[in-house]
Amino acid sequence: MKFSIIKKIFNDDDYFVYLPNNKEIVPIKIKFYTNLKDILFVEKQKNLILENTKKFTSNIKSNNILLWGASGMGKSTLIKCVIKETNKFAKKSLKLIEISNNHLELLPEIIYSLSQIDYKFIIFIDDIFLKKDNPDFNTLKSIVEGSLLGDSDNIRFYITSNLRHISDQNTGNSSNDELIKKELRSNLLSLTDRFALWIGFYDNNKDKYLETVKYYAKKLKKNSFTPKKALEWSKNKGNYSGRTALQYIKNLDD
Known part of the structure; x- marks a missing residue:
């Protein structure tokens, strides 16, 4: 072909x-x-x-x-x-x-x-x-x-x-x-x-990661997130990337 x-x-x-x-x-x-x-x-x-x-x-x-x-x-x-x-x-x-x-x-x-x-x-x-x-x-x-x-x-x-x-x-x-x-x-x-x-x-640090989490939580109207849970999620993923932040927020139930 x-x-x-x-x-x-x-x-x-x-x-x-x-x-x-x-x-x-x-x-x-x-x-x-x-x-x-x-x-x-x-x-x-x-x-x-x-x-x-x-x-x-x-x-x-x-x-x-x-x-x-x-x-x-x-x-x-x-x-x-x-x-x-x-x-x-x-x-x-x-x-x-x-x-x-x-x-x-x-x-x-x-x-x-x-x-x-x-x-x-x-x-x-x-x-x-x-x-x-x-x-x-x-x-x-x-x-x-x-x-x-x-x-x-x-x-x-x-x-x-x-x-x-x-x-x-x-x-x-x-x-x-x-x-x-x-x-x-x-x-x-x-x-x-x-x-x-x-x-x-370059990789985000913890503070930038949490800011990104808050940004996506507001954008997607997810009110049940907590910094502690967000950091636990990032630990399991092994990074503080923007993708990880968005995945955490999308995974929330509300």
């Missing part, structure tokens, strides 16, 4: 996914439970991504973006919300296409086909794995690094990496662990070298 794109699918929708088994891009409806203003304590990151995206749709010099750092701090949600916000001004000319991080083998064909269509496209790849023997990682690097396909005026790459692959590596041999971690860090740096804009996301 050859890859192909039906151009008219972009007329009405803004969010799309690539289905590798069918070798096609299809629209997907997104329910926005979180808006741009609801992603807390990442104002600098938020503004950088929004500004770059608006420049892209306005034909002003813009960049590919690598969003890296702590898991659950809103990287993926932020990208989707920025598309929604930008299209308020860009008259729905901006389209996001999500491609799974382990199905990039047809990325060159996808990029070529999209470059022939009169829309702006964000290629979104979530949580790229940084092993040098990963063919998908190498495909992405080669395109972004200097391929003619990577220079398409109507396409930008927004990629996320949680860095958890580095901390989670444990072979049982300390010398091997260090070699693997060194390799992954090196690969992250080699990837950032290919992105003019790379934006870090």
